Amino acid sequence: MTTWDLSQTRHHILICNGGSCLKRGADEVTCAIRDEISRCGEDQRIHTTRTKCNGRCADACVVIVYPEGSWFKAVTPEIGKAIVREHLLQCTSLLSHISHVYGEERFLRQPGVPIGVTKEKMD
Numbered sequence: 001m002t003t004w005d006l007s008q009t010r011h012h013i014l015i016c017n018g019g020s021c022l023k024r025g026a027d028e029v030t031c032a033i034r035d036e037i038s039r040c041g042e043d044q045r046i047h048t049t050r051t052k053c054n055g056r057c058a059d060a061c062v063v064i065v066y067p068e069g070s071w072f073k074a075v076t077p078e079i080g081k082a083i084v085r086e087h088l089l090q091c092t093s094l095l096s097h098i099s100h101v102y103g104e105e106r107f108l109r110q111p112g113v114p115i116g117v118t119k120e121k122m123d
């Protein structure tokens with residue numbers, strides 16, 4: 001069991017390790033992101049968490065960055081490293097791999113990203 005000191009943390013990366021994402025290399029993505037954070041000396045400022053399914057399996061592998069509220073799709077180990085270097089450290093965006101961003105008090109789907117299904121209850 002771990003209890004991290006988060007007082008210096010600026011970003012939290014949620015890395016989906018649900019079934020669909022694992023089939024598309026989520027474990028390798030997780031290791032690549034964590035290695036890049038360490039290589040860049042950012043362990044105190046960027047925290048990562050493996051999650052179960054985030055409900056966007058068609059976008060596997062899914063990576064979500066807070067507090068920005070950016071949802072990345074089709075993340076590979078190389079894209080994961082670029083998220084750390086470019087999106088978090090140099091504040092540029094990997095627009096072609098972002099599926100949703102937070103704005104207007106909700107997540108905004110980017111052009112060309114499938115809507116998905118509604119959450120209406122099935123009888």
Ligand code: FES
Binds near residue numbers: 054
């Ligand atoms: S398994 Fe990753 S979004 Fe469903």
